Amino acid sequence: MKILIVGPSWVGDMVMSQSLYKRLLELHPNVLIDVLAPAWCKPILERMPEVNQAIEMPLGHGQFSLSQRWMLGKSLRDNHYDHAYILPNSAKSALIPLFAKVPKRTGWKGEMRYGLLNDLRPNRKIFQFMVERYVALAHSKSTMLSEVTIDDIPNPALNVDNENQLACLQRFNISPDLPIVGLCPGAEFGPAKRWPEQHYAYIAKQLITEGHQVCLFGGPKDKSVTEKIVKALSEHQKSMCFDLAGETSLVDAVDLLAACHTVFSNDSGLMHVAAAVNANIVAIYGSSSPMYTPPLSQKVRVVDTDINCRPCFKRECPLGHLKCLNELMPAKVLDAYRDLNRNQNLE
Template identity: 25%
Template sequence: MTYQSILVINTMHIGDLLLITPALRTLRTNFPDAKISLLTDLALADLVRENPCIDECLTIDKHGREKSLGALVRFIRRLRSRHFDLVINLHRNERCSAITAFCGARERIGYAQPGFGMFYTKTYPNLAMDDTPKELATKHQVTVHLEMLQQALGLKTIDDRGLEMTIPAAAEQEAARLWQQMVEETAHAVAKNPRADGHETSAPRPVIAFNIGASWATKRWIDTYFAACADQLIEGGYAVAFFGGPTDVPIVEKCLAQMKEKQSPHCHIFTGKVSLAVLAGLFARCALMLTTDSGPMHIGVSQNVPVVTMFGASPVPTFYPYDARAILYKTPEPCHPCGIHDCPKQGADHMACMKNIPVQKVMEGVHELLEKYKGQAARELPRENADVKGSHRCRIVEL
């Protein structure tokens, strides 16, 4: 079957959107002459706007002008005028399901909420998420997307090169400006107050990105643990930079309050100050990322950053950082993965999945990757085995 126009839909979260990028590349490889459009949330568009595998990025302002049911109906009517040959829904929620069901495309396939599937040409279960019990979900979300496309469209080639994000030019320029400003301010501060610890040189220190926030409390490692890691890294000759969105500001402030080195010129704060696209540009200049399971973790992977992460409530097989260089720590708690936003347990059992991941073990992984990649900025590192099937599985360390 050939298609002249294909629409892919995913309007959900940062990580969900980046996890469809191997599917976009696979579609482009198999349908090189088709016009491929991607529909996503307006707030996330910069993550995919410059993706070389799509011809256009369409947006829906789901928290603004297209939030109401009436606005959604009008939006669908506008889509119907495009007369797409094929629409593929890659997120199983009501909005995406409704758009797919009623967009008027010749073929409508993918994941669907109950009730909408009867208006699809063919529906498929999302075996990484809603349609599979957590204990049976053993495939990564990327793999599930690709296998669904292969089954639905009879694809000859799976072109999986990992997560991809091309940074818009303006965002790259802003990231470069902010990074240079950070370097100059650090050099000035060090010149005024040199330390006698043997770590100060004329060259900037490698920077470790800290992403300590997450949408769920049960995805966050303990703030005192992050503080200890930051102190050890600064004392060991590295710099640290805290990232995250506006909602992460109080989380970062609480962590900073527990650091001995919070006043160091090598402790930098970008939390709540930059857009997602600029965030990606800053990540690309870091040597490593210490992170929770979160959207920024997947942005870091897309920018080739070596990652060390800790998983609590999240199902590891389906959402691990999609990179073979990454190291993931977890504990064998009987309730893992709970998928609960706030831990209901009390006392020593409260957040045991995170409490029982010690700083010492995590720092072993951090130092291993820093030594292996010599503290180079992520954008200077080659992508390892990017086109080798199965090369994107991270190392999982169960404590």
Template identity: 25%
Template sequence: MDPILVVSFPAVGDFVRSHSAIQLIAQRCPNRPIDVVTSSVAAPLASLMPGVRKGWGLDKRPRRLGFMDRYRLAQQLRPENYRTAYLLTSATKAALAPWMAGIPERIGYPREFQFGLVNRFPADWLRQMLTLGRQHLRFYEEICEIATLASEPAPLEGWPAPQLVIPPGQMADWRQRNNVDVSKPVLTFYTSGLDDRRTWPIERFISIGRDYSLRGWSIWIAGASREHSAAAAIKAALPQAFDFTIKSRITDAMCQIAASTLFLGVDGGLAHAAAALNVPSAIIFRPNWAFKDGPINRGVQLLEAPIATPSAIHGTRGVSEEQARDALTRLIAEKGLPPGG
């Protein structure tokens, strides 16, 4: 059957969340292979997404169209004989490669007036234009309406949650290469960078990690180069913690998170991956961000500052250590896990 191309988002978290729409497309077109376009960083995750055949990597260039990069991608796409492209992002430049590749049906919202580049619209496209292209309150509803052409109301139980599945052989190989001790439960931290507005105070991670370590848990730190400094600060206070930020392959990061018992982190790509990997997770958000951008997966505790928190307190500092501890305790009780801090 004719394959389908889904043009997704470059950021890891947004790409993971786009799997909700990909699942809907797969349900509507069960006999057509689905490939995706994302960044080269996120593209390896395509192999972990049920219903996806392969991923194409295209790196974004801030404030630049990247025309030649998109032209080269189009030349690679053309022999694949895609007949339909779903443009989950409404940016004009995202539509260029499918158009240059000659894909006849290009589905999306023409928010940047890219009529012609996009030639089939969801049923509510005019309303979207008249409201200046405002997104729905929740990200995943937006992309799911593109996937369904807004032809059906959202089910009461919600659209499908994103999934990432690691093959057992790949997981076993990762455990062997990293000499993982499977006898202890694991609490994984994801901090983001120290200068990131999403970062939670490092001393709170350290305090929780110290208590869980005393109770027999292993403490792991997930991330890449951006998280090196935060990981170093945690490891300086908790020498027994394992720093995985020095290993930059994203598929290894997925294995590390999947091998965890619990996940505590801030809003970001690896937090969305933890939710999609079905790891019990407590995720910390800035005020008013959890509902709009939080994972929809079950087994996730979304943490925000209480509504009475003074507006002068920015970022995630309004989420107390007690809130995080209580969320982890609830996850432990729900999953019947060994007690922690």
């Protein structure tokens, strides 16, 4: 049996989609799973043992280009896929499996997908969590409600390259013999997910004082944030803080996050990566909610405020005050960190 997955466009969503691949292999042990995804997600897919092949989607997020979709779909016909699962909700995402002549095409009802999908699931909101919505597609329409709950979903687990991890530690002069904590202060989605840099700086100062090395993770767009965190440190503290934003590839970030015993993160793609490499997670939520996209791990503490305007799921604060983040004090976040690590030590 050969399956084509049309994968999501965001790194965090791509990590969560691994739970679907795991469930498909549980149900069909000999299945071959190929995943069509944007180039930036390909390194993540290559760390998933369930994926046979990562196929690069040549079109950017939002691009339509019917002719390119036709050509790509036609080029995939020789793979003779038996089944396609379309994870995005757009009509254009369902075109390539149709053009590839995949006989069974499964996905949730979205924009104008009648006819494009022939196994159409009517209402994804019957499942609370995004990962449940992914995994439910592995089951029939009649059994998915009884077969899928958040408690029995297999968590994502990315492979770690230990040799590359050691090489990365050496490249950035990070000691493998001292404990490492990761901070992920960026959020691609928007500022309403980003805990203030001065709060992250407080966490960094405290943990460095306690003998930890601190690694700051993120992409090039996060550099202005990580630089402010470093600037807030003393000269001695700076020697124990490593600003990796924009300096690593995604696979390097995977391996370096795996070297951290704990990762503090906004609700971001890196949070899901850190969970999938078995780090302890202190997950910081602003405009979004752990009741929709939690880190999929048992080693998690979630921190947020009970302000009545959250979660709003907006990119920017519609009220202009960002109280859900500004009023989430570092002391509360550190308490969550200490509780998590205390419990881990007891285990």
